Amino acid sequence: MCGIVGLFLKDPALEPRLGELLSAMLITMTDRGPDSAGIAIYGKPVPRRMKLTLQFDRPQEDFDGLAEQLEHLSGDAVTVSLKSSHAVVQLPAEALDDARAFLRRALPSIRMMSAGESVEIYKEVGLPQEVVARFDIRSMAGTHGIGHTRMATESAVTTLGAHPFSTGPDQCLVHNGSLSNHNNLRRELARAGIRFETENDTEVAAAYLTARMAKGRNLGEALEDGLCDLDGFFTFVVGTRTGFGVLRDPIACKPAVMAETTSYVAFGSEYRALVDLPGIDGARIWEPEPASVYFWDRDRLAGESTLAA
Amino acid sequence: MPTFDLSQTPLRELNQALHGLAAGANDTEFEVVNPRGSHAVAVGCDAPVAVSIRGSVGYYCAGMNSAATVTVHGSAGPGVAENMMSGTVVVEGDASQYAGATGRGGLLVIKGNAASRCGISMKGIDIVVHGNIGHMSAFMGQSGNLVVLGDAGEALGDSLYEAKLFVRGSVKSLGADCVEKEMREEHLTLLAGLLERAGVTGVEPSEFRRYGSARKLYSFDIDNADAY
Amino acid sequence: MTYHNPPTPPRKSAIFDDVSLAEIRRAAATGIYDIRGGGTKKALPHFDDLLFLGASMSRYPLEGYRERCDTSVTLGTRFARKPLQLKIPVTIAGMSFGALSGPAKEALGRGATLSGTSTTTGDGGMTDEERGHSELLVYQYLPSRYGMNPKDLRRADAIEIVVGQGAKPGGGGMLLGQKISDRVAEMRTLPKGIDQRSACRHPDWTGPDDLEIKILELREITDWEKPIYIKIGGSRPYYDTALAVKAGADVVVVDGMQGGTAATQDVFIENVGLPTLACIRPAVEALQELGMHRKVQLVVSGGIRNGADVAKALALGADAVSIGTAALVALGDNDAKWEAEYNALGTTAGAYDDWHEGKDPAGITTQDPELAARLDPIAAGRRLANYLKVMTLEAQTIARACGHNHLHNLEPEDLVALTIEAAAMARVPLAGTGWIPGQTGL
Structure with missing residues (x-):
């Protein structure tokens, strides 16, 4: 039960302003969810490097010496940049799995928010205004991003319970609504070896899509599968390294507004979230159809494709 | 003509002013600027006043309207003119879901498209949509x-x-x-009567x-x- | 030698008991599920399974009749400009004109007004009789929105947004055509005599984030005067109470599964929801965690019958209770004086629940003018007031015995439970032990 915003840029000239635009959109949605806020930003990938976003309970202590330890592990340069309770680790792509295993072992209190070539996820308990300021989201550049402000329904108000959820490399998902079969689905996915960090229904949705994609479906196809397998009320906005998608459930009660110009595609739970975007007056504005998937990919900027109807 | 700039003035002042209109009051035309998707704009009107809203509104604009004529020069969010009793509400742009929900009287005209559940549980309202409905x-x-x-x-x-x-x-x-x-x-x-009242030619x-x-x-x- | 076979008495199945067998045959014969009124008839853990400890040496009791024990309660102190001041913490729950006759609605208003408490409209709008005879009237805002109009909204004293009710959390309504008289049909904008199907969700919002905006609209229309209640059926009271608070409620009403309904499927009444006893502590816990206990008032309903039930609900953390079925009984529902007529309907006084059929011999749950005329609204209102007075005196008697000068000072620690089930649900110790099942070890 929440407010969602998303922005997928087509015009590279807007990329330096991604954080600023998305932050303003999210703050406008504050009323829809007072419990926690989070934002995923897809920045420019560095060749052969991977990024890990970490969250610490005690940033000053746990952060200390982390870069050296990871460099020792990978035998190559590692950069760690601390932002409030989060840190972004940049390391050689081939060192990612070892680094994750090491972090789990050496610093079990660390939470891994995301991993991938381009995504960084920042989320905390609190209002969007505070969360955005804390991580200086406004100054961030990027190609696309997704934000969420949460009114918790059944799972705990914690950092990990905040959206976006990331369960695969460069994947993230935010949700408005309430799934009604997430417990069964969670058990099935857990039996298939997927680890869950929270009791949150949205994490199940994210893990479900990751599992489908691991079986070779692309994001759009995985979302289409979700229309059959997920029960309840849901609007999802999802991101991948190069893609941005929206899925609306067959009942389609939860609010959703989309806008598209030659420069961007934007999503908001309400029109208010979109009013300050450049050129919004000339944008095509519509509400996503029930039981439909919308998907854009930077690698093939073909525009909206409705895969299921 | 009183003008309310919702980027400066709280919503409460606008609705209070509309509710405070006595019979035969001189101010029968109100203008609202910078609504920027605000919710509950011009709700509960109970007098034959004309309200022009310059921009797009959020949820429940002109909710439970009686007698007033409310024109949205923009798009309307969910539940525009919900439970309207009488009067006229015109949306120059598109309307989101639940337009005219449970409306009991009056006329709602949407010049663009209306999204899903237009006229859900309608109870006597007339709704004319120039475009499509969901x-x-x-x-x-x-x-x-x-x-x-x-x-x-x-x-x-x-x-x-x-x-x-x-x-x-x-x-x-x-x-x-x-x-x-x-x-x-x-x-x-x-x-024919409905089309005429809605200005359709x-x-x-x-x-x-x-x-x-x-x-x-x-x-x-x-x-x-x-x-x- | 002849072998004598000792006779075995016929033995009926505990599973396929007479009621189950009859229901199978009824379903097979008619092809329609059983629709009825009232609440669950199951034996559930209830307030009877709790006892007060009373004062003796470690606590001092108050003297009855001389030392004051206050019963007043204010509902809607969070945002509303005009909260409701009640003399007693017992209100009358929402029951529709349509389900009930006009005189019955009038009697409820009269009884509540004599007692200094509020009564509530229902799924059918507000009638002039009801408004006229109710000093304090709560206007229900329901998914069907039958008769909903801004004039009644403004002349109400509070607004109750009904998300669900204890008899059928998650369900809509089904009032069969027999009760849709001319007047009911007109109030509901429906053709006369057809089945009325009520939606289970509100037509123009879904979920607490949208509800917050709906509440803003209702407050703006009524100039922030009226307290806004949110009524939920007891199913997930911890989460639902927290979400009602986040959505902006002034008052949360939690209705347990013993709460009645005018008409719904028997399978729904008997198999969906939580006992009232199990609803209170999770709701209070949610309020406490949000720092809102006593700031957002909690009203509990579903099977409240006497002053002991009132005192127990308040001791567990409720600010007030609400009665529906008990109020109808006080008016004269299921009275044994109509036994011959109940028999003619194939039932007996005390078991009559076909309220949807509109043939109520007591003239309460009917739209038949002849039957409705049997209820004298003035006398029935007086009976309701008497009953409310007795309930209040009973609750005061208990509170004084526990040493409290206000009913709101009753605490969970004043209670023990007779059964493990009740101890677990009410989160009070099993009598004579310190054991709260589910909370502490043995």
């Missing part, structure tokens, strides 16, 4: 008229009671207990088809259980 429109519609110049989405008129639906374009599918009905002279007359009533309740759900019958 799915589940007129769900459980009890009374009143819904006129659509464009196309209708899925499950039009599901569980319909006595609301009358007129659609000029295509209907993606009809909901449970909703059927196409004969367009008789009285309906053509009714429709160049469109003939004969271009529309009429849909209404099959009345099979009016008394419970186990053989209709699939429709519930």
